Amino acid sequence: MKNVARDYEALDKKYLWHPFTQMKEWIESPQLVIQRAKGAYLYDTRGRRYLDGVSSLWANIHGHGHPTITRAIQSQLRQLDHSTFLGLTHLRAVELAEKLVQMTPPNLTRVFYSDNGSTGVEVALKMSFQYWRHQGRSFSRKKKFISFTNAYHGDTVGSVSLGGVDLFHRIYKPLLFKTLKAFYPSCYRCPFGKDPSTCGIYCFEELETMLGRHHQEVCALVIEPRIEAAAGMLTSPAGFLKQVETLCRKFKVHLIVDEVATGFGRTGKMFACEHEQVCPDFLVMAKGLTGGTLPLAATLTTTEVFDAFLGGYAEFKTFFHGHTYTANPLACAAAMGNLQVFQQEKTLQKLQPKIRYLGKRLGDFWELRHVGDIRQAGVMVGIELVLDRESKSSFPTELRVGHQVILEARRRGVILRPLGDIIVLMPPLSISQAELKTLLDVAYESIKAVTEGKQTTGNKRK
Numbered sequence: 001m002k003n004v005a006r007d008y009e010a011l012d013k014k015y016l017w018h019p020f021t022q023m024k025e026w027i028e029s030p031q032l033v034i035q036r037a038k039g040a041y042l043y044d045t046r047g048r049r050y051l052d053g054v055s056s057l058w059a060n061i062h063g064h065g066h067p068t069i070t071r072a073i074q075s076q077l078r079q080l081d082h083s084t085f086l087g088l089t090h091l092r093a094v095e096l097a098e099k100l101v102q103m104t105p106p107n108l109t110r111v112f113y114s115d116n117g118s119t120g121v122e123v124a125l126k127m128s129f130q131y132w133r134h135q136g137r138s139f140s141r142k143k144k145f146i147s148f149t150n151a152y153h154g155d156t157v158g159s160v161s162l163g164g165v166d167l168f169h170r171i172y173k174p175l176l177f178k179t180l181k182a183f184y185p186s187c188y189r190c191p192f193g194k195d196p197s198t199c200g201i202y203c204f205e206e207l208e209t210m211l212g213r214h215h216q217e218v219c220a221l222v223i224e225p226r227i228e229a230a231a232g233m234l235t236s237p238a239g240f241l242k243q244v245e246t247l248c249r250k251f252k253v254h255l256i257v258d259e260v261a262t263g264f265g266r267t268g269k270m271f272a273c274e275h276e277q278v279c280p281d282f283l284v285m286a287k288g289l290t291g292g293t294l295p296l297a298a299t300l301t302t303t304e305v306f307d308a309f310l311g312g313y314a315e316f317k318t319f320f321h322g323h324t325y326t327a328n329p330l331a332c333a334a335a336m337g338n339l340q341v342f343q344q345e346k347t348l349q350k351l352q353p354k355i356r357y358l359g360k361r362l363g364d365f366w367e368l369r370h371v372g373d374i375r376q377a378g379v380m381v382g383i384e385l386v387l388d389r390e391s392k393s394s395f396p397t398e399l400r401v402g403h404q405v406i407l408e409a410r411r412r413g414v415i416l417r418p419l420g421d422i423i424v425l426m427p428p429l430s431i432s433q434a435e436l437k438t439l440l441d442v443a444y445e446s447i448k449a450v451t452e453g454k455q456t457t458g459n460k461r462k
Helices: 010-014 025-029 067-079 091-103 116-135 157-160 166-175 202-219 240-250 272-276 301-308 331-345 347-365 400-411 434-451
Strands: 034-038 041-044 049-054 108-114 144-149 180-182 219-224 252-256 282-285 297-302 371-377 378-383 417-419 422-426
Touching: 041 157, 049 434, 067 331, 091 108, 091 297, 091 331, 108 301, 108 347, 116 219, 116 252, 116 301, 116 378, 144 157, 144 202, 157 166, 166 400, 180 202, 202 219, 202 240, 219 240, 240 252, 240 272, 282 378, 297 301, 331 347, 347 371, 347 434, 378 400, 378 434, 400 417, 400 422, 400 434, 422 434
Parallel strands: 144 180, 144 219, 219 252, 252 282
Antiparallel strands: 034 041, 041 049, 108 297, 282 297, 371 378, 378 422, 417 422
16 A cells, blocks of 8 residues: 655644644744754754754753664663652662762762653752751741742743743743742843942842841742753853852752753753852752653752651651652663763763864854844853844844744754744754854854844944
């Protein structure tokens, strides 16, 4: 019988609902259908090749289809596909937990698995809250959390409560629990009107004041270390994270670092908190944990937190939280394969010249008059496009300049995804320098093609 080619784009538009997508526009516009991937490239159903400039939403680490990770998954599939983690354990989960404890800050000794970044953050929130309940009446007021303006920690109700991206979170406000919002250093658009070269990290002073007033009612502070990713790649000044840790210790508040986006080499070190030798009470990881192959998250915490949950059955100190696919053996095997690649291929060492090359080449983007700011932490990059560089005024929303840039890049064979009018570059760590050059060339030319001729008065670099 002759095979009939299926119109997968039409079937998609008939049956599917995509995340963070206005489906009216999706249905009315031509879309790519990705069929396969290899290395740094994605291939659509028409055989066209695209450089994966955002690592398939910041998750792919060593390129698609890495043989070491593939073999690890295949081998595990022949042994054990899934077994509940409630009341049982298995080899890969144990081995992976040992590895994660060995490679993270020394105070972290326990691993709790979940399915994705949102659930990993939820685990940390609930553990911190319950920990303080176990400390007795003198800590009974501790029920709140501090998070930062423009923060993004996931899409579940708990993680959205921490969030500060109004576009994503405003509609759900009636469902959320109240949090205290501190100002994350946003030096390009400083909310206090300060000059970054002289302000002395003024927003740190604001945070200290907040903790001084509210620490007795705060369980934990939650932060993305070094860079707020979904906020638009907002980088914090050197030393800020360490100062935050110092405040948390001073005021007896847990420090939760969300390394979902920043972990596994994205900032140049395995975890971003290593840049300032920060030892958090909770560290959340996901995305790159499996090299971008299968969903898995882990929340690491301290012996002190773990011991607070120990007791007799009738005391009901148990952490009553879990997921059906907690510690899925296939995902744990993929994570073990991922860590093996890091070690065997010396991924972090080989990454350093790429980071330097990236930083050098990004300097060329200042030639484009609608580039207002360039922010980089390792291989995490945000290029903010503005209507006028001098006033920092934004393009009208209806122009969707960022979206137009990524469509232009797609025509040139590169997949990107913007954050509004901020063009994000976050390639796989394994990207070659030649591929990195292509990524930067296409991003530059795409921005130029879309923004040239837009009315502006500010032509000089600020």
